[in-house]
Amino acid sequence: MAKEKKFVESITDMEVDFPQWYTDVVKKADLTEYSSLKGCMIIRPYGYAIWELLQRQLDDRFKETGVENVYMPMFIPESLLQKEKDHVEGFAPEVAWVTHGGEKKLEERICVRPTSETLFCEHYANIVQSYRDLPKLYNQWCSVVRWEKTTRPFLRTMEFLWQEGHTAHATAEEAQERTIQMLNVYADFCRDVLAIPVIKGEKTEKERFAGAAHTFTIESLMHDGKALQSGTSHNFGDGFAQAFGIQYTDKENKLQYVHQTSWGMTTRMIGAIIMVHGDNSGLVLPPRIAPTQVIIVPIAQKKEGVLDKAAELKNRLHKVCRVKLDDSDKSAGWKFSEYEMKGVPIRLEIGPKDIEQNQCVLARRDTGEKIFVSLDELETKIPALLDEIHENLLKKATERRDSKTYTATNMEEFEKIINETPGFIKAMWCGDQACEDAIKEKTAATSRCIPFEQEEISDVCVCCGKKAKHMVYWGRAY
RNA sequence: CGAGGCGUGGCUCAGCUUGGUAGAGCGCUACAUUAGGGAUGUAGAGGUCGCAAGUUCAAAUCUUGUCGCCUCGACCA
Numbered sequence: 001m002a003k004e005k006k007f008v009e010s011i012t013d014m015e016v017d018f019p020q021w022y023t024d025v026v027k028k029a030d031l032t033e034y035s036s037l038k039g040c041m042i043i044r045p046y047g048y049a050i051w052e053l054l055q056r057q058l059d060d061r062f063k064e065t066g067v068e069n070v071y072m073p074m075f076i077p078e079s080l081l082q083k084e085k086d087h088v089e090g091f092a093p094e095v096a097w098v099t100h101g102g103e104k105k106l107e108e109r110i111c112v113r114p115t116s117e118t119l120f121c122e123h124y125a126n127i128v129q130s131y132r133d134l135p136k137l138y139n140q141w142c143s144v145v146r147w148e149k150t151t152r153p154f155l156r157t158m159e160f161l162w163q164e165g166h167t168a169h170a171t172a173e174e175a176q177e178r179t180i181q182m183l184n185v186y187a188d189f190c191r192d193v194l195a196i197p198v199i200k201g202e203k204t205e206k207e208r209f210a211g212a213a214h215t216f217t218i219e220s221l222m223h224d225g226k227a228l229q230s231g232t233s234h235n236f237g238d239g240f241a242q243a244f245g246i247q248y249t250d251k252e253n254k255l256q257y258v259h260q261t262s263w264g265m266t267t268r269m270i271g272a273i274i275m276v277h278g279d280n281s282g283l284v285l286p287p288r289i290a291p292t293q294v295i296i297v298p299i300a301q302k303k304e305g306v307l308d309k310a311a312e313l314k315n316r317l318h319k320v321c322r323v324k325l326d327d328s329d330k331s332a333g334w335k336f337s338e339y340e341m342k343g344v345p346i347r348l349e350i351g352p353k354d355i356e357q358n359q360c361v362l363a364r365r366d367t368g369e370k371i372f373v374s375l376d377e378l379e380t381k382i383p384a385l386l387d388e389i390h391e392n393l394l395k396k397a398t399e400r401r402d403s404k405t406y407t408a409t410n411m412e413e414f415e416k417i418i419n420e421t422p423g424f425i426k427a428m429w430c431g432d433q434a435c436e437d438a439i440k441e442k443t444a445a446t447s448r449c450i451p452f453e454q455e456e457i458s459d460v461c462v463c464c465g466k467k468a469k470h471m472v473y474w475g476r477a478y
Numbered sequence: 479c480g481a482g483g484c485g486u487g488g489c490u491c492a493g494c495u496u497g498g499u500a501g502a503g504c505g506c507u508a509c510a511u512u513a514g515g516g517a518u519g520u521a522g523a524g525g526u527c528g529c530a531a532g533u534u535c536a537a538a539u540c541u542u543g544u545c546g547c548c549u550c551g552a553c554c555a
Contacts, residue, residue: 010516019549038547094554115555148554149479160555229555266555299514333515340515351514361514444551478555 011341013280018224023153025274028341029283032153039151039158043267046342049291050270051161055141057193057288058163058265061185067137067165072119074142076111080118084243087117090210094146096158112145117211117236117262120166121244128258131170131250135178139165154271155228155478162266168246168258172237175259176214179235182263183216186231194269195286195393196220196276197401198230199424199473201449206433209262213237219448219473221401222275225422227448227475230272233263271478276397277366283343284365286393287386294382295339296325299332299351310350313360313378317348320383340365345389346382366392409458411442414474418443424475428468430461438463439474448473 011028014021026032031047043051059069075098082088091114098110113119124136141163151157165182169175183200190196198218208215212234220230241247241257250256277284287293294317298310310325317323326335332349339347349361362381363370366389373381404423408414417425425445429435436447439462450470461468 023548034547036546090554144555146554150549150551150553152549156554162555232555264555268555297514301513303513329513331513331515331517333513333517335516336514337516349514353514 011280011282014223014278019152021278021280022271022274025278025282025341026153029343031270031283037158039148041153041157043161046291047270050273050285050289051267053289053291054193054269055163058185058189059139059141061189062139062163062165065137065181065185067139067167070138070140071142072113072116072123072140074113076113076116076118078109078111080122081111083118083121084211084240087211087240091115091146094148096145096147113142114144114146115264116140116142116144116164117166117240118244120262121240121246121260124166124168124258124260125244125246128168128246128248131248131256134168134170134248134258135174136168137165137178138167139163152271154267154274156268160267162264165261165263167261168241169260170248170250170256170258172259175237175261176235179214179216179233179261179263182261183218183231183233186233186263186265187218189265190218190220190230190269191394193286193288194273194276195288195390195397196230196272197394197398199449199451201451201473203232203449204429204433204436204447204472206436207447209234211236211239212262213239217449219424219475220272220276221404221424221475222272222478223278223400224275225404225476227424227473227477228268228272228275229448229477230269231263231265234261236260236262277393278343281337282341284393285343285345287345287390290343290345291322292324292339292342292344293321293386294323294346294348295335295344296323296348296350297332297335297339298325298327299349299354301327301329303352305355306350306352309355313348313350313375317378317382320379321386336363345386364389366396407457408462411439411463414439414445414462415443418445418474418476422476424448424473426455426457426471427462427474428458428460429470429472430464430466431469432461432464432466435461435463443474443476445474445476448475448477 011024012020030044032044033042035042095114096112099106143159143161145159148156148158167178187198187200190198198220200218203215203217214235216233217229218231220228222228238257238259240260246258247255274283296310296314298306301307307327314323314325345365347363354360358375359372360375361370362373406417406423406425408417408425408427414425440446450472454471457471459468
């Protein structure tokens with residue numbers, strides 16, 4: 001890669017200190033502020049605009065598959081949370097409890113939802129009677145609370161925004177089909193909207209969601225070689241249905257339990273966007289979720305006609321992209337830096353010299369390339385350039401991920417890779433959790449997933465040397 | 479929960495060792511000159527030094543306590 005030109009000096013280089021780089025980018029791009037409550041973040045307008053675009057496009061994709069949105073309460077009585085044993089054991093350590101209503105101590109503690117399986121289950125038990133009532137394909141957009149000990153903006157906060165889909169089906173086959181369907185929705189969304197390539201696969205039993213029969217995941221790789229779980233889709237089988245008594249009468253008039261799924265994606269994806277596409281000048285936004293796709297920076301804007309021309313371009317481009325004009329009296333150089341930090345995909349420079357020649361400058365955020373474009377061609381050039389930027393980001397991210405994906409056939413190799421060139425490690429596994437624990441103990445790497453696309457790297461487990469069952473992606477994770 | 483670090487104008491920090499009038503840079507306000515890669519000048523506004531108790535003639539500075547935040551680990555989306 002050519003030496004990266006860097007204009008923004010106030011952001012720590014990612015090679016020097018990655019966590020500091022991340023924090024600098026979040027701050028400089030004005031995505032969040034810390035709130036006065038530990039571990040909670042204020043999502044600023046620019047950060048929230050990204051979330052809104054992400055949300056809208058993901059929601060559209062859900063609805064295309066027949067999903068309907070609902071809203072559940074944020075409070076769960078303790079007795080309801082207790083109903084599914086594995087589930088409560090998994091979440092109890094990080095639940096926030098409400099113990100008082102006003103001055104009065106409550107008879108029963110109320111939990112602030114860490115996730116809403118129990119509420120959906122209770123509701124399904126009430127509304128599902130017959131096979132004619134199925135499937136139920138519900139989703140909700142909400143926030144959930146988990147009492148985390150260590151927090152970082154977007155990656156881990158005590159309260160975060162997400163969507164949780166919950167479906168109920170007549171048969172196990174249908175539930176499994178829906179589980180995979182939604183995993184694919186996530187994977188396609190990451191590729192086509194966020195320009196993030198993902199590995200699809202199943203979680204091992206150790207990494208499975210509390211109460212699920214199968215957990216599927218998409219895993220992405222960050223710039224520093226750490227993995228990020230980017231979306232999960234669970235098949236619950238009929239475990240929750242049995243615990244909550246969700247039964248329906250089938251065509252033969254027999255009582256059956258429903259089969260359920262759940263799937264979620266969170267504001268953490270904003271962290272993924274930062275860490276997959278960002279560079280040492282700041283944020284780099286994939287065009288499809290960029291709140292501003294084109295920023296118009298007038299040059300020598302006090303000169304006669306410049307601002308008028310800039311405003312005219314803005315009004316024209318408004319029809320083909322999300323465009324903004326910065327006519328503040330900051331210097332042009334300041335504006336360049338500002339929008340680079342904010343990751344705006346295209347900067348349009350228009351000055352007196354350009355106007356004379358009926359042209360403008362388009363500067364790409366992803367490559368830094370500047371091109372002169374005739375003002376007459378903007379309506380076609382800009383949308384095409386936005387698509388090109390998307391493709392380029394996806395290509396670069398895929399190449400980077402592939403170049404940071406290694407194979408290991410024994411623990412020496414494994415340890416050497418994880419310590420010297422962190423990334424995904426493909427290695428065979430016997431299926432025994434003891435080996436997973438041992439690997440984690442030795443390397444701090446966890447199993448990310450058993451990918452759908454299996455490869456035969458060797459026939460024995462990387463850890464114990466016994467016969468291997470699966471090829472697994474391993475890595476240190478956020 | 480373990481290990482470190484930090485609380486002083488909006489932000490980043492100096493001052494604390496050796497107690498004695500509250501500092502700098504950035505940002506902000508006004509005006510002027512500027513503008514193709516974070517402009518310059520001039521004039522201004524802005525702080526009970528996290529909180530509490532103690533020592534002292536005198537505390538940002540010393541002592542004790544307390545609260546909060548950040549980073550790194552373990553746990554987790």
